Amino acid sequence: MVEVVDHQPAWAERFSELRAAYARALDAAGAPYRSIEHVGSTAVPGLAAKPVVDVDVVVAEAGVDGATAALAGLGLVPRGDLGVAGRYAFGVPERFRPSNTYVVVDGSLALRNHLAVRDTLRSDAALRAEYDAVKRRAAAVAADIDEYLLLKSEVLGRILARAGLSDDERAAIADTNRRIATRGAHG
Known part of the structure; x- marks a missing residue:
């Protein structure tokens, strides 16, 4: 069951607490970063x-190793890309729980996906309400997180189109x- x-x-x-801790570690390590972004549904006021x-700790491609080392110094365990370029x-x-933390390359499709969903849902009340309802229904019927992800895919596609x-x-x-849901390799 998905909560x-x-x-x-x-x-x-x-x-804000996580951003401050990560920024201190990155700065202390001299690891350059572009921004530290709150993404996902918890970043959208009013959304379940x-x-x-x-x-998302946003870095230039050349900064991935430095940012990874800085976060590892805080006790975070690098898990690789898990199939997401x-x-x-x-x-x-x-x-640092409950959280999911990622180092994301600036300009990557992964980052554009995260920011597009967040920003679209923040600005479109009707789409936010629809997504909220879909998430609640999916959570109520999904056997696991993988099925939950699949049940949201159609509306996510429309959010990204918008x-x-x-x-x-x-x-x-x-x-x-789909590959992540099939393999169970979500972050």
Whole structure:
């Protein structure tokens, strides 16, 4: 069963704590980064979500190793790209839970996907309400997280279309999401 709950204002506060900890570690290590983004459904006020804060540490491609080392210094465990080009996942220690943390290459389709979903849902109340309903229904019937991801795929495609991602980009994202759900390799 997948837990989806009403939006919690505390998620923004938790992201701020994570951003500050990650920024301190990156700065101390001299690891350049472009931004640290709150992504996923917890980043969208009013949207129901799994109660896990998603964080993207955005770096130039050349900065992946430095950012990975800096986060590993905090106890995060590098897990590789898990089949998502340009996105590197981490296992997080208890003090950073519940969260998913990624180092994401600036300009990558993975980052554009995360930002497009977040920004579109923040600005489109009707689409946000529809996605909220789909997430709640999917959570109620899905046997596991993989089925939950598949049940959301149609509306996610429409969100990405509204955000202006091309047919090819949306197809690539859908294919990646299907592979992740099939393998159970989500971050």
